[in-house]
Amino acid sequence: MESVLTYVLQVNLLLAIVFFGYVLLLRKLTFYKLNRVYLLIGGVYALVYPFLDITNWFRSNEVLSIDAVLEYVEYYLPEQGAAVFSVGHLLLIVLGIGTIVLLLKLSIQLLSLMRIHRHSKPSRWKDYFFRNVMFPIVPFSFFNKIYVHQEQHDSPELQDIFKHEDIHVKGLHTVDILLFEMLLIGCWYNPFVWLMRRAVRQNLEFLTDQQVLDKGVDRQTYQYSLLTVTKQGTAVGIGNQFNFKTLKRRIMMMNKRRSSKMELSKYAFLLPIVIFAGATFTVSKAEGKIEELVEHIKDIPVDVVLPIVNKDTIIAQAGGLELNADAVPFLVGTEDTTKRTANILLHNGSSAKPLYILDGNILPGSFDLNTVDPNTIESISVFKGKDAISRYGDWAKDGVIELKSKADKEAVGGERAGVGVKIRNC
Numbered sequence: 001m002e003s004v005l006t007y008v009l010q011v012n013l014l015l016a017i018v019f020f021g022y023v024l025l026l027r028k029l030t031f032y033k034l035n036r037v038y039l040l041i042g043g044v045y046a047l048v049y050p051f052l053d054i055t056n057w058f059r060s061n062e063v064l065s066i067d068a069v070l071e072y073v074e075y076y077l078p079e080q081g082a083a084v085f086s087v088g089h090l091l092l093i094v095l096g097i098g099t100i101v102l103l104l105k106l107s108i109q110l111l112s113l114m115r116i117h118r119h120s121k122p123s124r125w126k127d128y129f130f131r132n133v134m135f136p137i138v139p140f141s142f143f144n145k146i147y148v149h150q151e152q153h154d155s156p157e158l159q160d161i162f163k164h165e166d167i168h169v170k171g172l173h174t175v176d177i178l179l180f181e182m183l184l185i186g187c188w189y190n191p192f193v194w195l196m197r198r199a200v201r202q203n204l205e206f207l208t209d210q211q212v213l214d215k216g217v218d219r220q221t222y223q224y225s226l227l228t229v230t231k232q233g234t235a236v237g238i239g240n241q242f243n244f245k246t247l248k249r250r251i252m253m254m255n256k257r258r259s260s261k262m263e264l265s266k267y268a269f270l271l272p273i274v275i276f277a278g279a280t281f282t283v284s285k286a287e288g289k290i291e292e293l294v295e296h297i298k299d300i301p302v303d304v305v306l307p308i309v310n311k312d313t314i315i316a317q318a319g320g321l322e323l324n325a326d327a328v329p330f331l332v333g334t335e336d337t338t339k340r341t342a343n344i345l346l347h348n349g350s351s352a353k354p355l356y357i358l359d360g361n362i363l364p365g366s367f368d369l370n371t372v373d374p375n376t377i378e379s380i381s382v383f384k385g386k387d388a389i390s391r392y393g394d395w396a397k398d399g400v401i402e403l404k405s406k407a408d409k410e411a412v413g414g415e416r417a418g419v420g421v422k423i424r425n426c
Contacts, residue, residue, distance in 0.1 A: 021038075049278040103185055156225070176200055219255075362395075
């Protein structure tokens with residue numbers, strides 16, 4: 001549950017940054033195509049960046065002290081009758097209810113679109129193919145279909161309508177609208193997402209108006225057509241349509257002087273900010289591994305796990321972990337505990353037999369880890385899968401446990417120094 005809430009927080013923080021970047025630097029620019037790309041990539045990036053290990057792009061591995069691991073580990077014993085419902089569960093329920101409500105709203109809009117489609121028929125006006133609707137509506141397009149009630153418009157209006165909607169169709173603007181509708185459904189509690197959805201729709205209209213005028217359409221005639229058409233018939237919220245609410249700003253942007261190429265530098269300035277903001281909010285793979293490790297610990301039966309006796313001891317269960325000997329104190333000869341611990345580390349309780357390596361030498365298959373004196377071991381490294389096979393060949397298909405003996409027993413003594421966990425990139 002914590003991971004779900006963390007993901008929700010990460011996505012919404014970056015969406016807010018993307019929106020503020022657009023409002024502060026890009027909204028007044030006339031580079032509508034670049035604004036569209038920015039909003040699209042920003043929305044998609046916000047959804048996927050929590051799954052990316054961005055910080056690992058700049059370093060090969062992470063080394064954590066045992067104290068850092070212990071911050072995640074609780075001395076966990078399930079209690080009889082312990083409450084399982086928390087504030088986090090309540091929050092997820094509230095978020096889920098809002099999501100369901102907006103999904104129902106989107107479903108109703110799609111049903112309304114299906115109704116309009118059923119009450120229309122394929123038609124053609126000059127070079128434009130469209131669906132002629134049997135009742136008055138505000139003209140709109142959805143993917144590659146244009147919906148118009150032909151009888152309510154004269155020829156000059158139809159010319160402007162079809163030029164406008166044909167640009168929506170060829171530009172696949174419906175993809176932008178649906179993407180941000182889905183973002184709104186998942187992040188309805190974020191006010192910046194509502195504003196971002198409106199900004200996306202506005203920018204699409206600015207882009208379309210600009211391309212219509214670039215085709216040589218008279219500016220004043222086109223603006224008058226917008227004013228007339230947007231007051232007629234029923235509107236469909238899910239499609240690209242003539243929108244009276246944004247008409248004033250659209251006319252202002254049509255009359256605005258084109259932005260200079262010098263202002264393109266704002267995009268180059270904003271891009272690294274968004275990327276590094278994602279790197280800042282991303283939980284590293286090391287932390288994710290530790291959280292997963294702790295969840296595994298809680299699932300292991302008590303009689304299988306070594307007892308945690310003090311802060312210097314920790315039971316770890318994850319492939320690709322390199323542990324110093326004191327991080328897992330082997331209790332030699334006690335109920336075969338050592339062998340089961342190594343098995344937990346490598347195979348999560350399976351019966352597969354790993355390959356044992358001591359100081360670079362392969363040990364015989366009859367080797368028993370319980371016979372090893374823990375005071376002579378400096379470190380244990382566990383490898384599995386492709387990493388193990390790449391090191392030792394097919395013999396290591398069941399995994400490898402590497403043992404490194406101490407160079408100076410007397411110097412180490414009983415001290416527990418330099419304990420750490422290194423997470424490898426396997």
